[in-house]
Amino acid sequence: ADIIKYGSTKRAYLGVMFGNGQSDEEQAKTKNVDGVYIVEVSKGSAAAEAGLQKGDVITGLNGAKITTGTQVIERIAAMRPGEKVMLTYNRDGADKTVSLTLKGEAGTYTALTGKAAEQLGANFENLSKEKAAELGLTGGVQIKSLKPGILREQTRIREGFVVTKVNGKKISTTEELTTALKAAGSSAIISGVYPSQPQREYQYALNDLG
Incomplete structure (x- = not known):
């Protein structure tokens, strides 16, 4: 369907990379918070424009609880560029919620x-x-x-x-x-x-x- 509609494949792109739970900083940040630790935010991405930072811990996406990076990737991959998502995260012990608009990366099929x-x-x-x-x-x-x-x-x-x-x-x-x-x-x-x-x-x- 994407090929017919766009002429090329387009997927939604959040713009964050996750840790694997082994660094001291990550273990400290997730000790009392169930979620996924952000180790990098890509410049110009939807995540960057929404204010997400390295060290934030994503805890929810559109009301669904998030505990692994795979859950985030799978949910975002099922969406389209331009769609809005509600993201909840924890920063230095404080819970926050932000609405962001997904961007897309186009590629030849x-x-x-x-x-x-x-x-x-x-x-x-x-x-x-x-x-x-x-x-x-x-x-x-x-x-x-x-x-x-x-x-x-x-x-x-x-x-x-x-x-x-x-x-x-x-x-x-x-x-x-x-x-x-x-x-x-x-x-x-x-x-x-x-x-x-x-x-x-x-x-x-x-x-x-x-």
């Missing part, structure tokens, strides 16, 4: 067919056992370079990112990545880390995969 991983627009390499151990991982698939494709068009993922999970399933090889993406259907959430911050897990939502 690419179907994931036979060579699913290649359609993402990236060159992947299995993480060596030595590198995985250095990062505290059991395995993963690293993005060596990016080119035009789904990853660049739908996300702000950067080269060097190590994919460790697709829809919560652990990924250790490029073959497992391809299989997981084929099984994902029309959307997927990929999780992983950047080598410079191995203790912080990032999640990216991919839509209109097939």
Whole structure:
């Protein structure tokens, strides 16, 4: 439907990245608050314009309780640019509520067919056992370079990112990545880390995969 209506796929974009509960600051902020800790807010995003900041803890979205970053990503991915959402969050012990208008990122539609991983627009390499151990991982698939494709068009993922999970399933090889993406259907959430911050897990939502 998006292809007919827009000529390209469009997904709603909030503009925040979440922590994984391991930093001292995050543990302190979420000790007495159930929610998701914001580690980064993208400039010019809907979240930034609404005044959200690093260190805020998102606790609710449109009246629904939020306890994981995946819940936020899935709910936002189901919305359209221009839609308004009501976000509740905690800042330094004070509960706040803000209404914000989602922005969109447009990308050319690419179907994931036979060579699913290649359609993402990236060159992947299995993480060596030595590198995985250095990062505290059991395995993963690293993005060596990016080119035009789904990853660049739908996300702000950067080269060097190590994919460790697709829809919560652990990924250790490029073959497992391809299989997981084929099984994902029309959307997927990929999780992983950047080598410079191995203790912080990032999640990216991919839509209109097939």
